[in-house]
Amino acid sequence: xxxxxxxxxxxxxxxxxxxxxxxxxxxxxxxxxxxxxxxxxxxxxxxxxxxxxxxxxxxxxxxxxxxxxxxxxxxxxxxxxxxxxxxxxxxxxxxxxxxxxxxxxxxxxxxxxxxxxxxxxxxxxxxxxxxxxxxxxxxxxxxxxxxxxxxxxxxxxxxxxxxxxxxxxxxxxxxxxxxxxxxxxxxxxxxxxxxxxxxxxxxxxxxxxxxxxxxxxxxxxxxxxxxxxxxxxxxxxxxxxxxxxxxxxxxxxxxxxxxxxxxxxxxxxxxxxxxxxxxxxxxxxxxxxxxxxxxxxxxxxxxxxxxxxxxxxxxxxxxxxxxxxxxxxxxxxxxx
Amino acid sequence: xxxxxxxxxxxxxxxxxxxxxxxxxxxxxxxxxxxxxxxxxxxxxxxxxxxxxxxxxxxxxxxxxxxxxxxxxxxxxxxxxxxxxxxxxxxxxxxxxxxxxxxxxxxxxxxxxxxxxxxxxxxxxxxxxxxxxxxxxxxxxxxxxxxxxxxxxxxxxxxxxxxxxxxxxxxxxxxxxxxxxxxxxxxxxxxxxxxxxxxxxxxxxxxxxxxxxxxxxxxxxxxxxxxxxxxxxxxxxxxxxxxxxxxxxxxxxxxxxxxxxxxxxxxxxxxxxxxxxxxxxxxxxxxxxxxxxxxxxxxxxxxxxxxxxxxxxxxx
Numbered sequence: 001x002x003x004x005x006x007x008x009x010x011x012x013x014x015x016x017x018x019x020x021x022x023x024x025x026x027x028x029x030x031x032x033x034x035x036x037x038x039x040x041x042x043x044x045x046x047x048x049x050x051x052x053x054x055x056x057x058x059x060x061x062x063x064x065x066x067x068x069x070x071x072x073x074x075x076x077x078x079x080x081x082x083x084x085x086x087x088x089x090x091x092x093x094x095x096x097x098x099x100x101x102x103x104x105x106x107x108x109x110x111x112x113x114x115x116x117x118x119x120x121x122x123x124x125x126x127x128x129x130x131x132x133x134x135x136x137x138x139x140x141x142x143x144x145x146x147x148x149x150x151x152x153x154x155x156x157x158x159x160x161x162x163x164x165x166x167x168x169x170x171x172x173x174x175x176x177x178x179x180x181x182x183x184x185x186x187x188x189x190x191x192x193x194x195x196x197x198x199x200x201x202x203x204x205x206x207x208x209x210x211x212x213x214x215x216x217x218x219x220x221x222x223x224x225x226x227x228x229x230x231x232x233x234x235x236x237x238x239x240x241x242x243x244x245x246x247x248x249x250x251x252x253x254x255x256x257x258x259x260x261x262x263x264x265x266x267x268x269x270x271x272x273x274x275x276x277x278x279x280x281x282x283x284x285x286x287x288x289x290x291x292x293x294x295x296x297x298x299x300x301x302x303x304x305x306x307x308x309x310x311x312x313x314x315x316x317x318x319x320x321x322x323x324x325x326x327x328x329x330x331x332x333x334x335x336x
Numbered sequence: 337x338x339x340x341x342x343x344x345x346x347x348x349x350x351x352x353x354x355x356x357x358x359x360x361x362x363x364x365x366x367x368x369x370x371x372x373x374x375x376x377x378x379x380x381x382x383x384x385x386x387x388x389x390x391x392x393x394x395x396x397x398x399x400x401x402x403x404x405x406x407x408x409x410x411x412x413x414x415x416x417x418x419x420x421x422x423x424x425x426x427x428x429x430x431x432x433x434x435x436x437x438x439x440x441x442x443x444x445x446x447x448x449x450x451x452x453x454x455x456x457x458x459x460x461x462x463x464x465x466x467x468x469x470x471x472x473x474x475x476x477x478x479x480x481x482x483x484x485x486x487x488x489x490x491x492x493x494x495x496x497x498x499x500x501x502x503x504x505x506x507x508x509x510x511x512x513x514x515x516x517x518x519x520x521x522x523x524x525x526x527x528x529x530x531x532x533x534x535x536x537x538x539x540x541x542x543x544x545x546x547x548x549x550x551x552x553x554x555x556x557x558x559x560x561x562x563x564x565x566x567x568x569x570x571x572x573x574x575x576x577x578x579x580x581x582x583x584x585x586x587x588x589x590x591x592x593x594x595x596x597x598x599x600x601x602x603x604x605x606x607x608x609x610x611x612x613x614x615x616x617x618x619x620x621x622x623x624x625x626x627x628x629x630x631x632x633x634x635x636x637x638x639x640x641x642x643x644x645x646x647x648x649x650x651x652x
Contacts (some may be wrong), residue, residue: 091555098553103546108569108643117564118554153644169554296591 006033007209008057008177011070015056024280025054028233028287030069031244031306031313032211036176039203039210041220041241043255045229045276050213051099053230054179057211058096059086073177091122095170097199101162103156111165112150118173137168141198160191172204178203178236181256185214195224201309217244217255226312229255232287233279238311248309248319251288286317294318341640345633356625357411360618361404369614371484372396372420394418398513402614407618416619421611426619429604436505437589440516445582447524448531452575455528456535457567460543470536474529481589486522486595493518503597519596523588527581534577538570545569579635583628 015027027049034040042050055061057071059078071078073089081089098104105114115138115292116130125133131150138146141164154162163183170178180199184192200223203210214220220227221241228238229252237249247253254272274291286292287302292299306315372382372390380643391397410417416426459470481486484570494502507516542548543566551561590602597603608616 060549060553087555087557089555090553096550096553098546100546104550106547106551106565107568107645108572109564113564117551117556117560121556121560122554155645173554293646 002180005072005075007036007038007074008032008211009036009070009072010053010057011072013053013056013067013069013071015052015061015068016066017062023066026233027056028279028282029306030230030233030235031238033234034177034209034211036209037153037207038226039212039224040232041224041227042211042213043215043217043220043227045215047276047278048230049233049279050215050230051181054096054181054211054213055123057179058090058094078084087122091118091173093175094177094179095173095175096179097163097166097170097183098182100186101166102154102159102186105162105166107154109153110150111154111157111233112226114154115150115165115169115172118169124171134168134172137172138165140202141165141168141171142194143168158191159187160195162189167195167199167202170207176205176209177249178208179213181213182215196251199223218259232282234287234315235306236288236316237309237312237314238306239310239314243311246310248312248314249295249316250292250320252314252319254291286315289313294320338637338640342637345636349633353622353626356629357408357622358404360621360625361407362400365613370396394420411619411622417615418607419608419613419616421608421613422616426615429616430601430619430623433600433604436489436512436516436598437593437602439505439512440519440589440592440598440600440636441582441585443516443520444523444527444585447520448527448581448585449578452528452531452578453535456532456574457539459532459538461562461566467536470532474532477525477529477562478525478533481521482526482591483595485525486519486592489518489522490596502521505600516598519592519598522595523585523592527584531574531578531581535570535574538573539566542566542569569643572639575642576635576639579631579638583631583635586624586627586631 010030010032013027013030014025016023016025018024030049030053032040032042032053036219042053044050052061057069057073057078059081061067067079069079073093077213078086078089083181105111111133115125115134117126119130119133120127135146135150135284138149143149143161143164149157149161149165155163163186167183178199183199184195187195196219199210199212208314210224212220212224217227221244224241225242226238227244228235229247229249230236233249235253237247239247239252244252244256247256251272258270262271272291277287277290279287283300285298285302286295286304289295289299298319302317304315306313309316309319370387372387372394395403398406407417414427416430418424419426419429422429455470455474459467490502493499500518501515502518504515506512547569548561548565551565552558556565588602589600590606592598593600593603594606601623604616605620605624608620
């Protein structure tokens with residue numbers, strides 16, 4: 001409808017949570033844009049704020065959360081939306097696939113209840129019709145005997161099957177955007193590949209946009225058009241997935257270097273030195289500075305802004321690019 | 337699978353009943369004192385011939401196994417023997433009083449389950465001050481023993497305010513409701529508080545669970561989330577504790593019936609125990625145990641029907 005906007009736009013998102021009477025910043029600054037039908041991979045270590053970003057989009061934050069900045073879906077602001085309208089978005093426009101299907105699917109009700117519930121309660125589809133659609137969709141995600149599975153309970157299905165059920169439940173409402181929060185992390189390796197292939201295929205067939213959250217840079221690059229890298233509650237680099245090898249931010253480069261190499265035995269794994277910081281632990285400077293091999297004085301005192309760099313954007317005072325060194329001074333911003 | 341579970345639990349119920357019957361019979365067999373002296377009464381030393389005649393008539397000198405078998409087969413045929421102190425058949429004594437007791441238990445059960453579940457659910461869903469108040473009040477109620485609650489209620493609602501009669505069981509439905517309100521309240525108070533707390537914590541657990549988050553993420557209306565996900569999943573523990581509470585009422589009845597002068601099974605148990613009336617005490621003890629175990633079995637079966645994961649753990 002609004003051609004100039006991306007389907008999902010996250011601008012300057014800052015989120016704080018209250019816990020134990022203390023306010024903690026969990027997202028410092030997140031900027032994302034996903035055009036209709038495109039896939040964005042959101043990559044980062046545990047605790048970097050990837051899942052929280054997805055939850056913020058759907059308004060699924062715990063009580064006492066304060067959200068600043070903008071989340072727009074198809075031009076409409078989700079952060080300012082009334083609860084009823086937001087429920088409409090959840091049931092019709094944006095679907096989420098969670099990491100652990102065994103915890104995220106009601107264990108005492110049947111697969112059929114889970115799959116059809118959305119259609120029956122939010123669209124008034126008759127139960128029998130909804131079940132027929134669900135069974136057909138189960139076939140599409142690689143579960144052949146759908147009609148029988150509808151009568152079963154989650155405890156009777158394997159993790160891989162259950163994750164397919166979750167994907168089918170997400171697709172059943174025909175959304176325009178899929179939020180996939182580490183959908184394959186809880187599965188074993190062979191199942192991971194199958195489930196990933198199903199997500200990729202069904203997404204492309206339907207022209208669905210996707211926010212794919214993972215800690216696996218290579219996997220994200222394989223299924224997404226663009227990659228956004230998060231560190232300590234901020235997006236530090238955003239670039240097309242084909243250009244990962246030209247990444248400018250030292251953190252992205254370190255992630256690339258720490259991938260295990262299947263080339264041969266005897267090569268040592270490279271790890272990033274130090275431990276990942278949580279968003280609330282960061283100081284005034286660059287959050288990655290304590291672990292950065294190229295850190296200089298400016299890095300510990302001034303917060304780098306996300307600015308165009310190479311084929312994407314990077315938040316670094318000294319991006320790894322021959323031309324950038326000269327312009328480093330004007331890249332720094334004083335607001336932390 | 338569920339039928340095998342039910343069969344197994346029923347077999348366990350029968351075994352428990354048998355073990356209980358042996359325990360009940362032998363406990364009173366070894367009790368001190370001669371029940372035959374009751375029949376004679378008075379301060380004079382009893383006539384040995386008369387005592388021997390009574391012993392013969394009531395089979396008081398039979399060997400243990402023979403006596404046990406006579407007693408058990410009689411119980412199974414609905415003949416619980418003769419009461420020495422009431423000079424009446426135990427079956428007649430019990431059937432004449434069981435109506436009052438059942439009415440009291442049913443009344444108390446309603447007072448336990450309805451307010452308990454409602455209070456606990458509202459406290460958990462609303463949170464905040466309401467939850468704190470409900471938790472504090474229910475904790476206080478849980479600490480008050482039934483006999484203290486009985487005295488407090490009589491003093492307050494019967495003596496001070498004259499709202500309810502303090503004595504007797506009444507007749508007819510309305511009369512019974514009027515007479516049994518205070519006893520049922522006294523019997524229910526602590527258990528209501530207990531059910532409210534278990535409900536609150538079960539609902540709280542489900543409220544923050546991941547599958548409820550999924551339901552919300554899918555835009556399911558909140559009332560459906562509460563009914564089909566939160567309450568549905570919390571119903572297992574709520575039903576279990578409610579079942580234990582109702583089973584516990586059977587024992588709790590004795591205190592309340594005695595305190596409020598209700599002519600029921602519980603009062604009969606206390607009075608006949610004081611009079612060393614063997615046949616009555618044995619019969620009532622066995623009935624109490626069997627009903628208690630039967631209710632617990634029923635609760636287990638329903639719990640499994642509510643949550644199939646329990647059955648999987650139970651049969652493996």
